[in-house]
Amino acid sequence: MSIALKQVFNKDKTFRPKRKFEPGTQRFELHKRAQASLNSGLDLKAAVQLPSGEDQNDWVAVHVVDFFNRINLIYGTICEFCTEKTCPVMSGGPKYEYRWQDDLKYKKPTALPAPQYMNLLMDWIEMQINNENIFPTRVSVPFPKNFLQICKKILCRLFRVFVHVYIHHFDRIILMGAEAHINTCYKHFYYFVTELNLIDRKELEPLHHGQRDPGHPQQVC
Numbered sequence: 478m479s480i481a482l483k484q485v486f487n488k489d490k491t492f493r494p495k496r497k498f499e500p501g502t503q504r505f506e507l508h509k510r511a512q513a514s515l516n517s518g519l520d521l522k523a524a525v526q527l528p529s530g531e532d533q534n535d536w537v538a539v540h541v542v543d544f545f546n547r548i549n550l551i552y553g554t555i556c557e558f559c560t561e562k563t564c565p566v567m568s569g570g571p572k573y574e575y576r577w578q579d580d581l582k583y584k585k586p587t588a589l590p591a592p593q594y595m596n597l598l599m600d601w602i603e604m605q606i607n608n609e610n611i612f613p614t615r616v617s618v619p620f621p622k623n624f625l626q627i628c629k630k631i632l633c634r635l636f637r638v639f640v641h642v643y644i645h646h647f648d649r650i651i652l653m654g655a656e657a658h659i660n661t662c663y664k665h666f667y668y669f670v671t672e673l674n675l676i677d678r679k680e681l682e683p684l685h686h687g688q689r690d691p692g693h694p695q696q697v698c
């Protein structure tokens with residue numbers, strides 16, 4: 478990690494508080510194990526594979542929470558440069574426009590300034606991962622039937638944070654010396670979602686040279 482990024486981390490500019498796993502729980506152990514294999518220099522492609530004997534939902538749960546914490550921090554480092562003026566619409570370049578939809582205020586897909594979209598996105602994800610019925614912390618509580626479906630939606634939305642940061646704020650990232658860190662985080666994320674088939678390929682296009690009609694809004698996820 479670069480010195481500049483360490484300073485950013487030390488300033489604790491986390492966009493919002495981290496959700497952590499309770500030490501001693503099975504999920505905490507799995508989280509530690511995933512971290513250890515990453516730090517051991519193992520390649521990321523191998524590190525994302527479900528360890529034999531482990532439950533896929535547990536594996537997905539620890540990764541979703543971990544990616545949320547990391548991506549949240551990444552956006553936190555540039556959020557002061559992402560304003561309604563610089564980013565009046567949440568997008569990934571001119572080709573990809575993202576619209577927000579939820580069960581609360583925005584029942585129809587709505588174009589919003591990026592910072593507003595990001596706030597809603599982070600709030601929404603936080604609400605999901607802090608919901609005991611969706612992300613149970615006790616082993617005795619099972620995951621809901623639609624758990625993977627919810628995680629797919631979370632990951633799809635987190636991917637859009639990467640798209641926006643890469644396309645609109647990468648100059649800032651370079652200035653902060655955080656490029657290598659973010660590239661690694663993205664690579665890890667990308668290998669994970671493709672290994673377990675958690676994000677539609679079409680959704681990945683903006684960072685993988687996809688072709689779409691100019692100005693075509695993306696599907697809401």
Ligand SMILES: [Zn+2]
Nearest residue numbers: 559564591645
């Ligand atoms: Zn922005």
